[in-house]
Amino acid sequence: MIPAAFEYHAPKTLRQAISTLRKYDGEARVLAGGMSLVPMMKLRLANLAAVVDLGRIKGLSFIQEVNGGLSIGPMTTHYDIESSEVVQRISPILAEAAALVGDVQVRNRGTIGGSVAHADPAADLPAALLVLHAKFSIAGSARRRIVRADRMFVDAYTSALEEGEVIAGVHVPAMPPRTGWSYKKLANRASRFAIVGIATQVTTDEQGVCTRARVAITGAGPAPTRARTIERYLTGKKLTPLNITKSATRAIAGIEFLGDVHGSPEYRKHLTMELTKQALTEASERIR
Amino acid sequence: MKINITINGEARVDDVEPRTLLVHYIRETRRLTGTHIGCDTSQCGACTVLVDGLAVKSCSLFAVQADGSIIQTIEGVASDDSLHPVQEAFWLEHGLQCGYCTPGMVITLMQVLERNPSPSEAEVRRGIAGNLCRCTGYQNIIAAAMRAAGSSKGGNQ
Numbered sequence: 001m002i003p004a005a006f007e008y009h010a011p012k013t014l015r016q017a018i019s020t021l022r023k024y025d026g027e028a029r030v031l032a033g034g035m036s037l038v039p040m041m042k043l044r045l046a047n048l049a050a051v052v053d054l055g056r057i058k059g060l061s062f063i064q065e066v067n068g069g070l071s072i073g074p075m076t077t078h079y080d081i082e083s084s085e086v087v088q089r090i091s092p093i094l095a096e097a098a099a100l101v102g103d104v105q106v107r108n109r110g111t112i113g114g115s116v117a118h119a120d121p122a123a124d125l126p127a128a129l130l131v132l133h134a135k136f137s138i139a140g141s142a143r144r145r146i147v148r149a150d151r152m153f154v155d156a157y158t159s160a161l162e163e164g165e166v167i168a169g170v171h172v173p174a175m176p177p178r179t180g181w182s183y184k185k186l187a188n189r190a191s192r193f194a195i196v197g198i199a200t201q202v203t204t205d206e207q208g209v210c211t212r213a214r215v216a217i218t219g220a221g222p223a224p225t226r227a228r229t230i231e232r233y234l235t236g237k238k239l240t241p242l243n244i245t246k247s248a249t250r251a252i253a254g255i256e257f258l259g260d261v262h263g264s265p266e267y268r269k270h271l272t273m274e275l276t277k278q279a280l281t282e283a284s285e286r287i288r
Numbered sequence: 289m290k291i292n293i294t295i296n297g298e299a300r301v302d303d304v305e306p307r308t309l310l311v312h313y314i315r316e317t318r319r320l321t322g323t324h325i326g327c328d329t330s331q332c333g334a335c336t337v338l339v340d341g342l343a344v345k346s347c348s349l350f351a352v353q354a355d356g357s358i359i360q361t362i363e364g365v366a367s368d369d370s371l372h373p374v375q376e377a378f379w380l381e382h383g384l385q386c387g388y389c390t391p392g393m394v395i396t397l398m399q400v401l402e403r404n405p406s407p408s409e410a411e412v413r414r415g416i417a418g419n420l421c422r423c424t425g426y427q428n429i430i431a432a433a434m435r436a437a438g439s440s441k442g443g444n445q
Contacts, residue, residue, distance in 0.1 A: 001328050008289065008306030008352050031353075038348045039330045042309075051306070055353055079342075083403075103418025104396060105333060108342040109349070190331055192417065 003041035007050040014060070014139055014166060017052050022141060022164040024050050030166055031055070032075060032114030035106050054166070060113075063087060068174030070094075074113025074167045078102070078125075081112060091172050093181035093201060097128035100185060102192045113167040116152060119159040120193065121258075122219035126153050127199035128183055129170070130216035130226055137169035144168065153223040176212070179203040180286035182279040185219070186271055188262055194219035195262050196271040198251075198279040202239060204287055210234045215276060220268045221256040229253040230276065239284035248277040291355040295320065296364025304351045311335040313351035314361060322362040322391050326420070333419030336392035337361045343399035345418070362391035365398070374398055374436045383432030385423035393419050397433050406437055 009028075011017040021028050027049035031037055040046040054060060060075035063084050070090050072081070081087050082099035101107055101115070101124050115125040116136060126149070134149045141164060152160050161167070175181075185197030196219045203212040213234035218224040230247045237243045251272045257265035292301045295318055302317050314323050314337065326334030328347060335346045338360040365372045371379065374394050384390045393416060400407065400415030407415065412433045413426075421429060 002309070002312075003307045005305065005307055008350070010352070034350070034353065035330070035348060038309075038350065041307075042328065042347075051350075053353060103333070104399060104415055105336055105343050105345045105348075105418045106330075108399075109344050 001042040001044075003038075004044060004047050006041075006048050008053065009050060010053045010056040012056055012058075014054075014057060014168060017054060017057065017166060018139060018141060018164055020050070020052050021166070026163050028052055030117065032117070033077065033109040033111040034114075035102065035110040036114065036118045036120065054113075060168075061111075065090060066171070070170075070172040072112055072170040072172070074169065075111050076113075078107035078110050078112070078115075079104075082107065091128075091132055091175060093128045093183055093199060094125070094132065094172065096181070097124040097183045097197075097199060100124055100183065100187070100192075100197075106192075112170055116170070117159055117161055117167055119153050119155075119157050119223065121156045121222055121224065122188075122193040122195070122197070123224065124183070124185065124194060124197055124218065126224040127194075127197050127216040127218040129172070130224055131181075131199045131201045131214040132172045132175075133214075134173075135171045136167050137171065138165050139168040140165040150226060153225070156222045158223075175201070176203050178205070178287050180283035180288070182282035182286065184275045184279040184282070186275065196220050196268050196275055198272065198275040200276070200279045200283045202234065202280065202283045202287070204239065208238050210237055210239055215251070215280070217251070217255060217272060217276075220272055221258055225255065227251050227253075227255065227276070234280075239280065239287075241281070244277055244280045244284065247280065248273045251276040289352050289355075291352055293351070293354055293356075294358045296360060306350060306352050308351045309347055310337075310339075310349040310351045310354050311346035314346060314359070317351075320361050320363050324388055324391055326388060326392075326422075331418075331420065332389070332392070333396060333416075334389050334392040336395045336419065338395060338399065343396050360395075362394060365394060372398070374401065374432070377432040377436035378429075381428050381432035381435055383425070383429045385421075385425045389419060389421045389423075393421070393429055397436065401433070401437055407433075409434060412437075 031053040062073040064071045078098040185194040215227040259265045324334035326332035330348045
């Protein structure tokens with residue numbers, strides 16, 4: 001399958017990329033790793049006047065430790081993230097989720113910025129970034145703006161990015177002490193996308209009482225989302241098997257479940273409860 | 289658009305349309321037909337090649353994105369008189385039935401074994417998750433990978 005013809009731009013700077021995008025007034029798309037965009041163009045689900053390839057811009061691929069947290073360049077690949085000792089140490093859930101994206105070939109090219117901007121409803125990294133309270137630095141024609149992860153994933157394939165905006169950086173705050181994490185998913189066998197994926201990070205005080213719980217669900221509905229009902233339920237309680245099981249039954253509250261060829265809404269509800277239990281159990285065992 | 293791509297040690301400048309996929313450039317412009325197209329939806333991995341040392345599905349990349357890069361395809365894996373250890377292992381373990389997926393399997397396993405020289409069987413299976421064999425000949429493919437890794441776990445010998 002061959003995509004429809006388009007004009008190809010490979011700017012050398014982010015500023016050039018943004019001005020090129022603006023010139024096409026919504027008819028151009030950013031090409032990062034291309035692991036979603038190129039297949040969509042081949043299927044002619046995306047017909048574009050132009051493609052703006054970020055691959056020639058230097059300095060967009062990096063992982064830095066900043067104030068105990070992370071600053072990650074938008075063109076950093078899933079493989080770079082999963083294999084980074086710095087990410088494994090500072091935000092292990094991000095390394096864990098990155099290692100479960102697609103396959104070796106996809107992780108070699110796919111990028112964190114592309115995953116966030118594409119906003120696939122079943123993508124892995126958005127779930128991890130939601131529980132990490134990540135922030136995105138967004139470059140456009142005006143001043144850079146910052147968008148929080150819980151404002152970023154608006155709907156299926158719709159992020160908070162406006163026309164002509166590009167993700168310039170991903171910022172992850174430091175993980176507090178006595179925190180455990182887990183990312184669990186049941187993957188579609190062909191695409192490796194999550195039928196349902198659950199990311200969680202839980203923090204306790206010295207007595208083992210949960211002071212902060214974060215749970216995010218991907219794959220279940222139109223956009224990755226926080227499961228705030230569980231978070232409220234667990235806060236102030238000990239992470240006992242009973243409390244975890246009770247909280248998991250609350251995972252489905254207030255969440256919109258979609259049905260498709262891979263699973264009915266009922267199946268996704270069941271998976272959500274089961275994977276939430278597994279993820280919270282593993283996270284509680286990892287508290288250190 | 290003019291692109292300069294080195295494949296298996298041979299550099300060439302060619303004029304391509306931006307929409308030319310790397311796999312079509314490799315097969316049709318460079319006439320290297322060992323890189324296969326199995327699905328065209330980025331799922332089967334038969335078109336896997338190494339671009340600057342990284343295994344990628346060449347059907348999911350425009351040739352213009354690879355401008356200036358160094359590519360290795362299955363034709364460049366063996367040296368003049370000897371097979372690559374992964375190819376040798378596929379031969380010894382009969383790691384194929386029809387052979388259509390083999391070029392992609394070999395290239396991906398080269399990457400997997402470069403990063404993890406002594407993988408477990410589970411790690412090998414995970415490593416080739418992006419390569420489908422429609423003959424379902426996975427048992428011998430895994431055996432070949434384990435042999436190539438210098439391990440007899442999972443082998444038939």
